[in-house]
Amino acid sequence: MSVAIIPRLLDRYYAATATTLLPWVTALGEVVNRLPKDYPVGLQQWLKKREEKRTSEQNMGSDTFWNNGILLAVPKKKVSHQKKRQKLYGPGSKQLKMIHHINTCPSCGHFKLANTLCTHCVGEVSRIWRSQTVKPSVEPLQEQQLSELDKRVIYPGKKDTAYVEKLKDKESYLERRMRSLPVDKEE
Numbered sequence: 655m656s657v658a659i660i661p662r663l664l665d666r667y668y669a670a671t672a673t674t675l676l677p678w679v680t681a682l683g684e685v686v687n688r689l690p691k692d693y694p695v696g697l698q699q700w701l702k703k704r705e706e707k708r709t710s711e712q713n714m715g716s717d718t719f720w721n722n723g724i725l726l727a728v729p730k731k732k733v734s735h736q737k738k739r740q741k742l743y744g745p746g747s748k749q750l751k752m753i754h755h756i757n758t759c760p761s762c763g764h765f766k767l768a769n770t771l772c773t774h775c776v777g778e779v780s781r782i783w784r785s786q787t788v789k790p791s792v793e794p795l796q797e798q799q800l801s802e803l804d805k806r807v808i809y810p811g812k813k814d815t816a817y818v819e820k821l822k823d824k825e826s827y828l829e830r831r832m833r834s835l836p837v838d839k840e841e
Contacts, residue, residue: 753767755767755768755769756768758837759772759774759775759834761775762774762775762778762836763836763837764833764834764835764836764837765834765835765836765837766834772834773831773832773833773834774833774834777831777833
């Protein structure tokens, strides 16, 4: 193919694509009929396929979604809560597994996981550690001998808010760590 033919081919190619995009331009079939026979056969076949495709799309109607699979992929109903949970927790790695490696602690006798520290023993050690290391807060010397009446005179209007009172009562809102179960020696 010579270099002089290429610009003419491109002009006709752009004219052919313009006919598919713009309805007021002449039809693609007329362009195919006007092509000289000495042009490459591949280009003529390509243009004929484009024309056949365009006519088949026009016969289908204006709704282009039917053959693209878009309407077929739309869910028909809302997924139920049970199905969502099954999908979320269903795969084997996400399911709850049975714990088969439970042993008894040799020192205290409570249940514990194998190759781990006993939670009961750890709690006992931490309680002893805290009692040995934590020092109680001491009031200043000048305030130690004051009576309640003197404190109210020195600090007028000082009253603990509900928030501070609630903070002092930690047992009501702090969850304590669950204690491990003792082993029943009924053998």
